[in-house]
Amino acid sequence: MSSNVGQNFPYASESEAQRAAAVEAALATFDGLRAKVEVETTPLEPDADRWWTYVCPKDDFTGRLHAAGYALERHGVYTVCDTCGSTFLR
Numbered sequence: 001m002s003s004n005v006g007q008n009f010p011y012a013s014e015s016e017a018q019r020a021a022a023v024e025a026a027l028a029t030f031d032g033l034r035a036k037v038e039v040e041t042t043p044l045e046p047d048a049d050r051w052w053t054y055v056c057p058k059d060d061f062t063g064r065l066h067a068a069g070y071a072l073e074r075h076g077v078y079t080v081c082d083t084c085g086s087t088f089l090r
């Protein structure tokens with residue numbers, strides 16, 4: 001994968017069920033991540049059947065970023081990495 005692929009590049013889409021499962025797995029894997037997400041986000045409105053995933057820029061592009069909520073004040077979608085547990089605003 002080329003090195004200029006970053007977090008702004010949509011990688012693929014996933015269903016709501018896939019998104020929810022991936023986020024839950026990440027929250028269960030990384031210590032403190034669930035509490036962090038709860039403090040920093042508001043819940044997603046279930047108005048989309050498909051969600052974009054993104055390539056994580058931190059772990060040699062192996063991780064995928066999944067939408068976990070809206071950043072407070074709705075400045076963006078808050079994503080979590082399924083591989084390293086990093087969080088990013090989209």
Ligand SMILES: [Zn+2]
Nearest residue numbers: 056063081084
């Ligand atoms: Zn990552």
